[in-house]
Amino acid sequence: MSGSPSESRVRTYTGPAGGWGSAKSVTEILVREQLPVRGANLLRHQNKPEGYMCVSCAWAKPAKTHPLEFCENGAKATAWEVTSRRADRSFFDAHTLTELESWRDHDLEEQGRLTHPMKWDAATDKYVPVPWEQAFVEVGQELRALAPEQVDLYTSGRASLETSYMYQLFARMYGSNNLPDSSNMCHESSSVALPESIGASVGTAILSDFENTDCIFYIAQNVGTSSPRMLHDLQDAVDRGAKIVTFNMLRERGLERFVNPQSPTQMLTGSETTISSDYYQVRNGGDIAALFGVCKALIEADDALKASSVSQVAGEDDKPADPGNAAMVAFAASMAAADKKHVLDHDFIKEHTTGFEEFAITARRHPWAELESISGLTRGQMTEAAATYAKSNAVLTIYGMGLTQHLMGVQNVHMVVNLALLRGNIGKPGANICAVRGHSNVQGQRTVGITEKPGLAPLDKLAELYGFEPPRWTGRSTVETCEAIIDGSSRAFVSLGGNFLKAIPETEAVEAAWRKLRLTVQIATKLNRSHVLHGEVAYLLPCLGRIEVDQQASGPQSVSMESSIAYFHGSRGKTKPASPELLSEPAIVAGIAKATLGETRVPWDQWVGDYGTVRDAIEATYPETFRDFNKRLFQPGGFPRPLPARERKWVTSSGKANFITPDRLFPHLSTSGRTEVLHLATLRSNDQFNTTIYGYSDRFRGVDGTRKVVFMNREDIAAMGLTNGVSVDLTTAIEEETARKVIGFRVVEYNIPKGSCGAYFPETNPLFPLEHHDAKSKTPSYKLLPILITPSSELPHD
Numbered sequence: 139m140s141g142s143p144s145e146s147r148v149r150t151y152t153g154p155a156g157g158w159g160s161a162k163s164v165t166e167i168l169v170r171e172q173l174p175v176r177g178a179n180l181l182r183h184q185n186k187p188e189g190y191m192c193v194s195c196a197w198a199k200p201a202k203t204h205p206l207e208f209c210e211n212g213a214k215a216t217a218w219e220v221t222s223r224r225a226d227r228s229f230f231d232a233h234t235l236t237e238l239e240s241w242r243d244h245d246l247e248e249q250g251r252l253t254h255p256m257k258w259d260a261a262t263d264k265y266v267p268v269p270w271e272q273a274f275v276e277v278g279q280e281l282r283a284l285a286p287e288q289v290d291l292y293t294s295g296r297a298s299l300e301t302s303y304m305y306q307l308f309a310r311m312y313g314s315n316n317l318p319d320s321s322n323m324c325h326e327s328s329s330v331a332l333p334e335s336i337g338a339s340v341g342t343a344i345l346s347d348f349e350n351t352d353c354i355f356y357i358a359q360n361v362g363t364s365s366p367r368m369l370h371d372l373q374d375a376v377d378r379g380a381k382i383v384t385f386n387m388l389r390e391r392g393l394e395r396f397v398n399p400q401s402p403t404q405m406l407t408g409s410e411t412t413i414s415s416d417y418y419q420v421r422n423g424g425d426i427a428a429l430f431g432v433c434k435a436l437i438e439a440d441d442a443l444k445a446s447s448v449s450q451v452a453g454e455d456d457k458p459a460d461p462g463n464a465a466m467v468a469f470a471a472s473m474a475a476a477d478k479k480h481v482l483d484h485d486f487i488k489e490h491t492t493g494f495e496e497f498a499i500t501a502r503r504h505p506w507a508e509l510e511s512i513s514g515l516t517r518g519q520m521t522e523a524a525a526t527y528a529k530s531n532a533v534l535t536i537y538g539m540g541l542t543q544h545l546m547g548v549q550n551v552h553m554v555v556n557l558a559l560l561r562g563n564i565g566k567p568g569a570n571i572c573a574v575r576g577h578s579n580v581q582g583q584r585t586v587g588i589t590e591k592p593g594l595a596p597l598d599k600l601a602e603l604y605g606f607e608p609p610r611w612t613g614r615s616t617v618e619t620c621e622a623i624i625d626g627s628s629r630a631f632v633s634l635g636g637n638f639l640k641a642i643p644e645t646e647a648v649e650a651a652w653r654k655l656r657l658t659v660q661i662a663t664k665l666n667r668s669h670v671l672h673g674e675v676a677y678l679l680p681c682l683g684r685i686e687v688d689q690q691a692s693g694p695q696s697v698s699m700e701s702s703i704a705y706f707h708g709s710r711g712k713t714k715p716a717s718p719e720l721l722s723e724p725a726i727v728a729g730i731a732k733a734t735l736g737e738t739r740v741p742w743d744q745w746v747g748d749y750g751t752v753r754d755a756i757e758a759t760y761p762e763t764f765r766d767f768n769k770r771l772f773q774p775g776g777f778p779r780p781l782p783a784r785e786r787k788w789v790t791s792s793g794k795a796n797f798i799t800p801d802r803l804f805p806h807l808s809t810s811g812r813t814e815v816l817h818l819a820t821l822r823s824n825d826q827f828n829t830t831i832y833g834y835s836d837r838f839r840g841v842d843g844t845r846k847v848v849f850m851n852r853e854d855i856a857a858m859g860l861t862n863g864v865s866v867d868l869t870t871a872i873e874e875e876t877a878r879k880v881i882g883f884r885v886v887e888y889n890i891p892k893g894s895c896g897a898y899f900p901e902t903n904p905l906f907p908l909e910h911h912d913a914k915s916k917t918p919s920y921k922l923l924p925i926l927i928t929p930s931s932e933l934p935h936d
């Protein structure tokens with residue numbers, strides 16, 4: 139097997155994000171994937187109008203592009219897709235699936251691109267080639283033999299708007315709303331919380347907000363690894379004098395310092411941009427308390443100003459010496475001197491919101507001591523952040539998985555909005571909420587109907603356009619699909635991309651039950667564990683990637699996607715397909731649909747021949763959102779999706795933006811009060827894209843050659859009688875019957891709050907019980923799990 143980790147090393151990384159480290163890393167992967175020249179030429183087209191849209195993250199694509207509009211991780215994702223390596227027939231000839239079960243994620247994908255449609259052969263336990271038409275006919279027969287409720291159709295967030303629209307239509311014509319997707323494990327908390335708070339299902343920020351903001355509250359997102367192109371926008375904001383106030387459990391390098399690899403001056407002189415002006419290391423799960431603290435400081439300063447008692451701003455048990463409190467007192471004094479009577483935007487609150495009074499009463503009532511112990515921040519820090527917030531005319535709030543993947547994920551997002559509403563920081567230039575999305579088209583898939591919730595799909599319109607009766611029942615989300623696989627009510631799993639078995643919680647039970655499924659169908663570019671484990675009848679259907687030329691009857695095709703800021707972009711493939719046998723995703727979806735549904739009113743062949751006709755169908759289904767879709771496909775900078783909240787029109791049940799007061803500060807965890815329990819947050823390294831492991835180097839965190847590490851605070855290490863570097867086992871510490879353990883992890887002393895610890899996803903997914911999710915959105919609580927850490931008899935190994 140290739141790519142075995144060499145000797146592992148852990149040491150402190152002293153460099154910035156970006157810089158020469160980034161340039162070196164890009165070169166290394168281009169060479170490893172055997173693409174030095176072809177790859178470098180290709181990257182010039184990344185994220186450019188008329189080029190292809192990066193297959194890594196969903197960050198915005200500007201109208202005025204940089205000469206090179208890609209980042210280190212975008213380059214890795216490109217190289218990984220257009221690699222010269224192939225997992226071809228000879229590879230599958232040489233390995234049984236049972237053998238491949240013991241391979242690591244990296245080694246499976248590193249075999250390269252899949253080249254032929256395959257079917258599992260029980261006699262040899264191998265994937266063997268099958269003609270496309272035969273695969274479609276057989277899948278169709280299998281699906282027709284099952285009841286639609288027994289079938290789950292998963293989507294990972296990469297597939298285009300065109301493919302996603304066709305896929306959800308197929309699912310509904312077949313009779314199923316079981317459309318779980320990666321978003322169910324990702325920003326589902328936002329999809330539930332934002333409509334309740336502001337009547338928008340996605341963030342409201344646009345790129346120009348970065349040019350107009352005075353201050354960015356940057357919460358629980360790791361920009362240097364997960365959306366590095368945004369560093370340019372942050373750098374420009376800092377250069378203009380905007381403040382960046384960060385809340386993160388870790389000191390993440392990308393949020394500290396950045397050297398722009400595209401700036402010759404910065405690269406040659408080594409000058410760096412300091413990204414965060416203030417960095418608050420909150421405990422994981424402590425954000426509701428931390429943000430309540432900020433809100434409390436603002437509300438109490440406002441109270442004091444109203445009562446003309448500036449000296450009271452820092453409260454009864456005043457600690458004026460604390461710089462945070464002093465900052466707020468000074469701010470309030472300056473307001474009083476200017477005869478300004480408030481800190482909050484009462485006009486906005488009155489005209490645009492409901493629920494302020496209850497929220498303010500609750501904020502005043504929470505004692506500082508409680509907010510401090512839960513957040514891990516001091517009152518001074520929370521007050522200091524409040525003073526920075528209050529001094530800024532326009533505050534942009536940016537957040538990611540450290541808020542959404544929590545037992546209280548929905549309430550976390552409510553809190554972000556509550557803070558914004560206090561000073562009207564939504565719907566004006568430079569202010570807004572930016573929910574940083576993950577996969578490159580995960581947001582767009584919802585926009586065109588990938589959802590298990592029938593209320594969110596235009597069912598009546600689909601019925602009218604295509605002459606069928608769509609199912610009206612609520613389908614299964616990802617967690618519910620896992621339940622259904624375990625209890626046997628799901629019999630078939632069709633996957634449009636992704637690596638379900640590694641991404642989900644409750645790994646072991648789902649893997650065991652997965653083998654009893656009647657049918658598994660995987661549409662994919664590269665081999666992963668969800669393909670190696672399989673149902674009684676199993677197909678592996680290889681597709682074109684987005685970077686490849688997609689030639690159809692009417693010529694080369696384009697596809698489209700939606701970015702994190704709700705702009706739509708066209709994308710045109712540039713490279714020769716990895717194999718002549720590949721079909722495009724639309725062609726595969728159409729092939730399965732036709733074989734399953736027989737004659738319908740849908741012109742599947744015409745759609746596959748010309749994706750422009752799919753876009754016409756999308757426009758016919760959503761006329762307002764996709765007006766002139768084909769005409770605007772390659773508009774530089776993309777074209778925006780209408781979002782009423784951007785204009786302060788609140789499509790909520792109250793017709794206003796709602797303050798929603800969380801019912802508690804921290805979730806109830808049934809750990810029976812054991813003191814040695816730590817709270818685990820699962821993290822991404824700088825060398826992975828979700829379950830795709832490019833390599834074993836997390837440069838920014840100084841970890842090299844291994845992924846089986848647990849980041850711990852020095853005091854916790856000592857209190858547990860451990861030492862830096864020793865081997866430990868991690869055990870779930872929630873009271874329940876199943877014992878869950880992962881073994882042979884290495885302790886890494888790290889700058890992390892006491893009581894918190896971190897380890898990589900997906901290695902730790904077997905620790906997560908299925909029920910351990912947000913109650914409303916069902917987003918798994920991947921950023922907060924109580925665990926025990928004990929010495930291991932195993933040596934640390936991958």
Ligand SMILES: Nc1nc2c(c(=O)[nH]1)N[C@H]1C(S)=C(S)[C@@H](COP(=O)(O)OP(=O)(O)OC[C@H]3O[C@@H](n4cnc5c(=O)[nH]c(N)nc54)[C@H](O)[C@@H]3O)O[C@H]1N2
Pocket residue numbers: 194195196211324357358359360361363364365385386387388390420421422423424425537538539540541574575576577819820821822823824826827828829921
């Ligand atoms: N290179 C690369 N890019 C990616 C991905 C990838 O795997 N690799 N994945 C893509 C996908 S699908 C997604 S969803 C995004 C994910 O991107 P992010 O939203 O950045 O998600 P994570 O990397 O999981 O890290 C979340 C951050 O939250 C912090 N954190 C954890 N728990 C808490 C908490 O309770 N409170 C606070 N305040 N902070 C906390 C962690 O320290 C970490 O910095 O990135 C996308 N882009």
Ligand SMILES: Nc1nc2c(c(=O)[nH]1)N[C@H]1C(S)=C(S)[C@@H](COP(=O)(O)OP(=O)(O)OC[C@H]3O[C@@H](n4cnc5c(=O)[nH]c(N)nc54)[C@H](O)[C@@H]3O)O[C@H]1N2
Pocket residue numbers: 247293294295296297320321323324325539543576577634635636637638640641642661662663664665666681682683684723820821827828829830899900902903920
């Ligand atoms: N513990 C823990 N678990 C998590 C998370 C976490 O933070 N912690 N994060 C969650 C999040 S945010 C997400 S989004 C999920 C991700 O879950 P998924 O979206 O299911 O997983 P990926 O790793 O992105 O999928 C990788 C596979 O997609 C296939 N693929 C790549 N490109 C294409 C393409 O163009 N077309 C097709 N058809 N297939 C393609 C390849 O075969 C590759 O192996 O994981 C979740 N799981």
Ligand SMILES: [Mo]
Pocket residue numbers: 320323324325575576577
């Ligand atoms: Mo995600």
